């Protein structure tokens with residue numbers, strides 16, 4: 001086994017009891033406290049920025065992991081109403097029209113991402129943020145600022161439940 005010898009200069013690490021030469025104990029403690037506060041401040045600033053930048057990629061990965069959602073018979077919306085649920089992390093709506101047809105659309109506005117609402121009286125989908133409207137049968141954007149249609153999902157009824165899958 002080789003002998004290990006410690007150099008005096010590398011063996012001693014500064015601490016409050018043995019501050020580096022030329023620095024008082026009080027000065028060393030103040031510098032250490034300022035350093036720790038700086039690290040905490042940098043973390044407090046960097047973490048929200050990281051979360052903001054990572055969120056879209058994380059949501060896309062979560063959404064891609066979900067392949068289907070099953071709605072049981074007893075949760076099925078009555079004709080003329082809609083059921084809001086989540087497909088992965090994304091708000092989604094299953095609209096049961098009065099003629100018996102069912103349409104499933106994402107409930108995220110294509111303008112700036114607000115959650116949209118089905119309005120059965122007008123038979124359209126409304127976004128309260130900036131007044132955008134969509135066709136409740138196709139998801140097509142019909143007025144206001146939304147630049148494109150709502151994303152559609154496949155709807156299948158079988159064995160007493162509704163199966164929602166990606167188009």
Ligand code: FES
Pocket residue numbers: 109110111112113114127128129130131132144145146
């Ligand atoms: S976010 Fe929906 S219209 Fe602007």
